Amino acid sequence: MNIQEATKLATERGIAIKRKSYEGSAAILPTNVGNYQCLVIAGKYSTDDKIAHAGWQPGTDDLIADDWELHY
DSSP states (O other): OOHHHHHHHHHHHTOEEEETTSTTSOEEEEEEETTEEEEEESGGGOSOTTOEEEOOOOOHHHHHOSOEEEEO
16 A cells, blocks of 8 residues: 555554565654654664654655555
8 A cells, every 4th residue: 555545544543554665674653743753663773673763754765655554
């Protein structure tokens, strides 16, 4: 699915999204909480799988991709 569809479903369910093609990479938790518009959860950005980092800068490929999926 595209990023808009994935974000809508993830927000309704309170879960993260990730690209299928990025196996082993971080998941993105969309949110509108304070200054954090999304949280990057572990993956390639952290060695600790319990760490979340604020912010994400998607590339064009990320925005037009159709391999977004829900990450439980």
